[in-house]
Amino acid sequence: DAGVIQSPRHEVTEMGQEVTLRCKPISGHNSLFWYRQTMMRGLELLIYFNNNVPIDDSGMPEDRFSAKMPNASFSTLKIQPSEPRDSAVYFCASRGQGEGNQPQHFGDGTRLSIL
């Protein structure tokens, strides 16, 4: 039973470079969430999709961040250009039908370091 799959697990890059994080949700799940985790701010919701449509992107920090979900089995979170303050662990989570009364299942995260 494959869980949420994220890639890469680790990314180290120089500031100014484009970064693309990838997520494959659990098959059959219709909601997908992108979170950012830092020591200072804890776990923050960036954006979530329902049936591939972005529902709430109010957590996206600024225009440098963008997320897409071209189909039910794939989503990307892109940062362009990246900055050192974007360094964090980025988690993707998916959830099945039933909305709020279903738990979210998290991927292993992408640890991003911007130098």
Add this chain to the structure above:
Amino acid sequence: AQSVSQHNHHVILSEAASLELGCNYSYGGTVNLFWYVQYPGQHLQLLLKYFSGDPLVKGIKGFEAEFIKSKFSFNLRKPSVQWSDTAEYFCAVNGNNRLAFGKGNQVVVIP
């Protein structure tokens, strides 16, 4: 929008001690409540959840939580912790189809 408060961010205790982590939320409507655990270097995993019914919820690994509606609380407990319970614990509240997480409790269990 709902918010979640977790107190005592860092907790250090010895094996066999009892653990209680507080969680308070602010949201006036119907909520679904969760506790997640994040072991070092791993992703968040669901410990337990409350949707309705018995306010005392049993989860995995001997954890339980009690929903007290009048206090807007959902505290997590374990009577006797083990070294392997060292982790970060997050309370989460789903209201209006949006999941809000607390800042987490870093728990260290000393053998």
